[in-house]
Amino acid sequence: MFSDADAAALYDLLNPWDPDQRPEDSFYFPLVMGAESVLDVGCGTGSMLHLARERGHVGRLVGLDPDHAALERARRRADIEWTDGTAAEAERGANFELATMMGHAFQNLITDQDVRASLAGIHGALRPGGRFVFETRHPQARAWEGWTSSNPDDVAEVIDESGRALRYWHGVDSIAGDVVSISGTLAELDGTVLRGFTEDLRFLDVATLNGFLAEAAFEVEAQYGDWDMAPIGSSSREIITIARRG
């Protein structure tokens, strides 16, 4: 009724990548355009790299993601390399100047082992002095409390590529330590449920995150609490990190 390919298309409708409109995209885009070679870890449907090429990036661009349907959509642009795999499987010795992990993809790394193996993979793919830039939601902001159908800001209505009117919302299934298990529900406007999605997201605090980075031989060059590059404070909703490979 609603295939993985449909879900990848829906992702793009719900999350249009646009540095002229969205502050998170305008934070990342100059970094990407200014780097000779870029590895986008957890690239999903590839929108960011598509736009980088479209706007004139001439260097090596590689998107890496374990989600086949998302990567199939990314492959609509053939002048970018697309690799099916996880962060831990990033190309060793590839000498990238920049690795990115955006759209809170870092929060898909659930266990300490996932985090360590992913950081080791990204470290191995960067050149010495290369940078890894990513964000994770700050646990103090408790973003999951807004992921409910009773929050109008969390209920999206879109028309999909085949003209169907759809409604999408989230709910929290459980919380165990710093891991929040959520579900997404996609329905027609009359309430007919088309598909459910489940996902675990880890909310690392700053000290734990920086401990993992140090252990993986990354030096934190800058850390922000918001896309305007404000420092992390008590009301920050994000932990945005620029880490340099030691």
Ligand SMILES: C[S@@+](CC[C@H](N)C(=O)[O-])C[C@H]1O[C@@H](n2cnc3c(N)ncnc32)[C@H](O)[C@@H]1O
């Ligand atoms: C919320 S999407 C973000 C996609 C894209 N970066 C964006 O900003 O729109 C998270 C992505 O992370 C990918 N992902 C999950 N686990 C991963 C892992 N271990 N290594 C790399 N990517 C992973 C998922 O397949 C998914 O495409």
